Amino acid sequence: MATYVLAMTGASGAPYALRLLQVLHASGHNIHLLMSYAATRVLVEEVGLDFSADQIDVPQLLNYKARPVPNAAANPGWVKHHTLTNFSAPVASGSARSDGMIICPCSMGTLAAVAQGMSTNLIHRAADVHLKERRKLIVVPRETPLGRVHLENMLHLTDAGGIVLPAMPGFYHRPQSLDDLIDFLVNRICDHLGLDISLTSRWGGEG
Numbered sequence: 001m002a003t004y005v006l007a008m009t010g011a012s013g014a015p016y017a018l019r020l021l022q023v024l025h026a027s028g029h030n031i032h033l034l035m036s037y038a039a040t041r042v043l044v045e046e047v048g049l050d051f052s053a054d055q056i057d058v059p060q061l062l063n064y065k066a067r068p069v070p071n072a073a074a075n076p077g078w079v080k081h082h083t084l085t086n087f088s089a090p091v092a093s094g095s096a097r098s099d100g101m102i103i104c105p106c107s108m109g110t111l112a113a114v115a116q117g118m119s120t121n122l123i124h125r126a127a128d129v130h131l132k133e134r135r136k137l138i139v140v141p142r143e144t145p146l147g148r149v150h151l152e153n154m155l156h157l158t159d160a161g162g163i164v165l166p167a168m169p170g171f172y173h174r175p176q177s178l179d180d181l182i183d184f185l186v187n188r189i190c191d192h193l194g195l196d197i198s199l200t201s202r203w204g205g206e207g
Contacts, residue, residue: 001077002099003030004193005091005130007123010038011142013105013167014046015178018064019186020104021079025062027197028073032091032098033058033081034123038107056081067179070198084121091126100136100193101126105167108143108150115156131160138192140185142167163192173201 004024008017017039024031037053044050047064051057058079082089090096103110103123110123114137119125130137139162143150154164165188169181183199190197 001028001030001073002193002195003032003077003097005032005034005098005101005126007034007036007101007103007106007110007126008039008042009036009103009105009107009110009123010042011105011107012042012046013140013142014039014042015182016140016167016185017104018047018061019067019182020102020189022062022064022066023069023186023190023197023199025076025079026069026072027195028075028077029195030077031079032089032126033061033079034084034091034126035081036084036107036110036121036123042105054083071196082122084123086122087125089122091129092122094129094133098130098135100138101130102138102140102189102193103127104138104140104189105142106139108141108153111139111141111150111157112153114139114162115153115160127162131162134161136193137162138165138189139163140165140167140189165189165192172203 040051040053113124114127119128127137169184175181187199
């Protein structure tokens with residue numbers, strides 16, 4: 001199975017990240033988990049989970065409102081949490097293999113640092129590694145309205161090979177709950193990772 005880097009930063013959208021973590025894990029993929037201090041504060045406000053940025057309770061993240069994952073693997077993957085000052089972690093080097101990185105949600109500060117190549121913590125460094133190694137990097141920004149600086153940083157990141165996938169769920173699948181909206185976005189992320197996962201119906205009735 002594949003190995004991914006999942007980074008959570010201080011933008012709104014923690015439920016997206018938790019569902020993505022659960023889906024990748026249940027599908028048998030391995031995950032290097034990175035989380036900023038601001039991300040832990042967002043977790044408190046949005047889902048009521050309170051952790052230190054240095055002591056993340058991975059089982060609680062995996063079990064938070066866990067829902068079934070279609071075609072889940074017989075054996076789930078592993079999840080390893082790395083603190084942001086640990087530049088000895090595998091994700092800090094291009095010599096360590098990875099099948100892609102997702103920053104979800106992605107704050108405008110993190111987006112700016114990655115777009116400008118400013119590796120001041122492990123999230124920035126891991127993203128820089130994925131760009132320089134020509135590996136898939138998906139950022140999921142959540143901000144509104146978008147200023148010129150934000151838009152220019154998104155353009156810089158796209159030009160560098162990254163994928164900007166904003167937290168903008170669709171409605172054509174007729175969502176009946178917040179979970180349906182979350183699954184729509186998570187499914188789009190999985191699509192761009194090349195994973196055959198169908199959490200929701202698709203345009204034209206597929207799924």
